Amino acid sequence: MNIQSTIKLNNRTHMPAFGLGVYLIKNGSECVHSCNAAIRNGYRLFDTAALYENEEGVGESIRESGLEREEFFVTTKLWNTDHGYDNTLRAFDKSMERLGLDYVDLYLVHYPVEGKRMDTWKAMEEISKDERCKAVGVSNYMSWHLQELLDNSSVAPSVNQIELHPYCYGGERLNTIELCRKNNIAVQCYSPLVRATKFDDPNLMDVAGKYGKTGAQLLVRWALQHGFSVIPKSNNPGRISENCGVYDFEISATDMTALDALYSDEIVCWDPTKTP
Ligand SMILES: NC(=O)c1ccc[n+]([C@@H]2O[C@H](COP(=O)([O-])OP(=O)(O)OC[C@H]3O[C@@H](n4cnc5c(N)ncnc54)[C@H](OP(=O)(O)O)[C@@H]3O)[C@@H](O)[C@H]2O)c1
Secondary structure: OOOOOEEEOOOOOEEEOEOEEOOOOOOOHHHHHHHHHHHHOOOOEEEOOHHHOOHHHHHHHHHOOOOOHHHOEEEEEEOHHHOOHHHHHHHHHHHHHHHOOOOEOEEEEOOOOOOOHHHHHHHHHHHHHOOOEOOEEEEOOOHHHHHHHHHOOOOOOOEEEEEOOHHHOOOHHHHHHHHHHHOOOEEEEEOOOHHHOOOOOHHHHHHHHHOOOOHHHHHHHHHHHOOOEEOOEOOOHHHHHHHOOOOOOOOOHHHHHHHHOOOOOOOOOOOHHHOO
16 A cells, blocks of 8 residues: 555546545645645645635646646535536536646535435536546435435446544444445545544554554554545645655554544534434
């Protein structure tokens, strides 16, 4: 496993297992500098969204990197107010304009908005045939949202991006992960660092200390060893570099079990289990 390792998606494209999340990074120079720092460290996947209002910065950094476009994997997302067939097609065009790239590698439905998500998915099926989009997927879909989609469409999502870290690795999320595995849908962990709220938990930090690693590095490695894709966010060059320092150690099976046991049904972002 290394920073270039990829996960094969169900449409036969490949997605890097590791990348940078850019939520709350300011568009313009802050975003460009963060992405540039990530690129220097070997990151090739960038996770943005219409909501984050920094698609331009991500696109700019990639265009000016001096590397081939094909080296990168760029994800963006459809925001909740843009659901519905026509709105989705329009929102995709707008994201493409802001990114300023010929294509996006992955276009995700950001959230399974009730009553609208199936019309939205019809448009996502269209978008999946557009040469400007390599793969389509979903985010925050729990097992019943996914099952509904799989039962009523001809294109399966390639990726389901959900909040995932040891503190929420249980309950409904395990059902969702199992359904994803059965249908060859890659699972991608967002908020994998629990938004830096657990670095004072001795149960986490003692294991990290054993390997001479930081809490952040342990959490990233935990996700990768489970076979998930993972997108920690930082806009700090030191921490951007720290978060990818995860390829020179391996968490033992016993410690993986101990980390899995940190489950406490805690999440730091929204709760899709409340959406019917
Ligand atoms: N699909 C969705 O609904 C959804 C929801 C949430 C997030 N996401 C995606 O997932 C990405 C990651 O999730 P997230 O941003 O919510 O949270 P996260 O990656 O779990 O945590 C980010 C926070 O941790 C800090 N941090 C980063 N590296 C650190 C380190 N080595 N040591 C200490 N603190 C560190 C960051 O601060 P600094 O920046 O100052 O380093 C930031 O405050 C997002 O950026 C976004 O791309 C998607």
